[in-house]
Amino acid sequence: MKCPTCRVDDVIEIHQKLPDGTEIDFFSCHKCDERWWDHQGREIALADVLELARRARA
Numbered sequence: 001m002k003c004p005t006c007r008v009d010d011v012i013e014i015h016q017k018l019p020d021g022t023e024i025d026f027f028s029c030h031k032c033d034e035r036w037w038d039h040q041g042r043e044i045a046l047a048d049v050l051e052l053a054r055r056a057r058a
């Protein structure tokens with residue numbers, strides 16, 4: 001996994017599972033501090049993550 005912003009290959013990946021079973025991956029770049037999430041192979045924004053989490057609680 002490469003950072004989409006600075007292209008370095010120095011990215012942390014953290015797998016997360018929401019209470020309803022939705023699985024997302026959190027990525028964070030060591031170099032430029034870019035953060036992003038991935039849901040089912042699709043990049044999603046923080047707002048989308050919060051929306052998924054809110055739906056998971058409902």
Ligand SMILES: [Zn+2]
Nearest residue numbers: 003006029032
């Ligand atoms: Zn970066």
